[in-house]
Amino acid sequence: MSSSFKFGQFLIKSRLVFYQTPLSFAFTNIRPVVPGHVLVSSVRVVSRFQDLTKEEVSDLFQCVHLIAPKIEQHFNATSLTIAIQDGPEAGQTVPHVHVHILPRRTGDFKQNDEVYEALERIDAEKRTNRTEEEMAEEADILRKLLNL
């Protein structure tokens, strides 16, 4: 297991990573907009979806496919928002391909679309980050959930 993963200019410690393959890794989020908002990224640092190889594309979404329903169930949600902000004009702030998985449920936002508003304002606002301890605890739970 890698000791850490590059996420754009950041380093994601392995204790925050709850699932990984040779090409992709999934990790808990420092500023989730809903409970269970996690990210799945390519291991290789490339900024745009089109920069991924075919193998990376398949692997990334096989990971999403595996993770998403477990996250939805664990966080008592009934739907999911699955999204890539592919490029700065789409709200991407870390120039490294990553898929947002957000568990959704009735009434989580006043209107469904407000989840995106929250999503795209993550880095604009100076919100308080979660502690590494908090993120690592969540990663532990999700790791067990996924690696049974």
Next chain:
Amino acid sequence: MSSSFKFGQFLIKSRLVFYQTPLSFAFTNIRPVVPGHVLVSSVRVVSRFQDLTKEEVSDLFQCVHLIAPKIEQHFNATSLTIAIQDGPEAGQTVPHVHVHILPRRTGDFKQNDEVYEALERIDAEKRTNRTEEEMAEEADILRKLLNL
């Protein structure tokens, strides 16, 4: 080539389909929220992402990977929003897995997130639909672009 494709309760005529594989098809949109807003769907009618087989997941995103940069370039965009509204609480209105691809550029919306607001209000509003002719013409252009 199929004469039409099921999209939830709707039938999409083949003249609106600009790319297809045995498992996925891409088509022009009756109510695009930005120019070049297209949809890529599984051929099989299933409502949730988790209902797809592994083969369908890979095929769907290989299609997105192929289509997305060409759409971006053709519509003079610089970024893309790639999103699945996976379930009604995420804003899904047609219960059939589909990926939205939206070309994005600076200033297309007052704020980046307003694209989602528009996206999720498509069916809520009684907006004027595009004509089939208009959608077929766009599909012709995109078909040539993709099948060179």
